[in-house]
Amino acid sequence: MDRVKTGISGLDEMLNGGIPARRHIAIFGGPGSGKTSFCFEFAYRGAKAGEPSLYLSLEETDDDIIENMKNTFPMLTDISELVKSKLLKIVKPDKIDMDKIAEVVENAITDDGVKRVVIDSATMVRMSFVKEIEYRQTLFEFLSLLRNLDCTTLTTLEATTSKKEDMVFDLEHFVMDGIISVYNLDRGDRRIRALEIYKMRGTDHSRDLVPFKVTPSGIKVYVGEKVF
Ligand SMILES: Nc1ncnc2c1ncn2[C@@H]1O[C@H](COP(=O)(O)OP(=O)(O)OP(=O)(O)O)[C@@H](O)[C@H]1O
Ligand SMILES: [Mg+2]
Known part of the structure; x- marks a missing residue:
């Protein structure tokens, strides 16, 4: 099986080498759990390795994403360079519309050879629908379109609790190929970050809840360590 290395320290080990290529994976977590940072690093590592990556931000503007990520990861000093060279494309569509998103993704693949796609967030897409049934139909159509495209996709999915x-679990959890859950756990006088691979179709993977940190040089997943 082809795999895509996320490049996130420790995570590929938990995934037995990486995310199965051309799959659609959700990064699921509560507010501030690190979803955007995770997805950004996935796109950044791809771009750095020469794989054009597209980050579709449906919430924050492209400038905000760049500014926030430069502050979160100050040691990743080539973010602007990768953005300029178009290896790392950060786009905020003017409206949230599944057809528009599909068009942006398709064009990025055919015109720019994009291999990694991030959609931040699926919850924004859901909120743009008035009728649940229409959202469901569109989501299924969108996922079947993605299955025929040569790209690996991460989508953030908001949990309403930490x-x-x-x-x-909702519809999205069942239709996606994999779920990585990120938590900001309450430990009384502090919160600690942890993650688990909840599901990943077609591959064995770690089933441990492991601690992680957002560090200036990237996310570090502490494989083999316990969450206290
Ligand atoms: N330089 C930094 N060093 C350590 N932690 C940081 C740094 N910058 C940001 N963070 C932490 O990362 C969190 C934000 O992470 P991120 O934006 O990736 O979360 P999110 O799950 O996407 O949040 P939201 O639900 O708001 O979209 C901040 O709330 C902060 O705790
Ligand atoms: Mg976010």
Whole structure:
């Protein structure tokens, strides 16, 4: 099986080498759990390795994403350079519309040879629909389109709680090929970050809940360590 290395320290080890190529994976977590940072690093590492990457931001403007990520990861000093060279494309569509998003993704693949796509966030797409049934139909159509395209996609998915035991699953969790859950766990006087690979179709993977940190040089996943 072809795999795409996320490039995130420790994560590829948990995934037995990386995310299965051409799949659609959700990064699921509560507010501030690190979803954007994770997805950004995935796109950044791809771009750095010469794989054109597209980051579709449906919430924050492209300038905000760049500014925030430069502040979050100050040691990744070539972000602007990669953006300028178009290896790292950060785009905020003027309106949230599944057809428009599909068009942007298709064009990026055919015109720019994009291999990695990030959609931040699926929840914004859902909110743009008045009728649930229309959202469902469009989501299915969009995912079947993605299956025929030569790109690996990460989508952020918002959880309405930061409590691990209160997470609820929705349609998206069943239709995606994989779910990586990121948590900002309450430990009384502090919060700690942890993640788990909840599902990943077609591959064995770690089933441990492991701590991670957002560090200036990137996300570090501490494989083999316990969450206290
Ligand atoms: N330089 C930094 N060093 C350590 N942690 C940082 C740094 N910059 C940001 N963070 C942490 O990362 C968090 C934001 O992460 P991120 O934006 O990736 O989360 P998110 O899950 O996408 O949030 P949202 O639900 O708001 O979209 C901040 O709330 C902060 O705790
Ligand atoms: Mg975010």
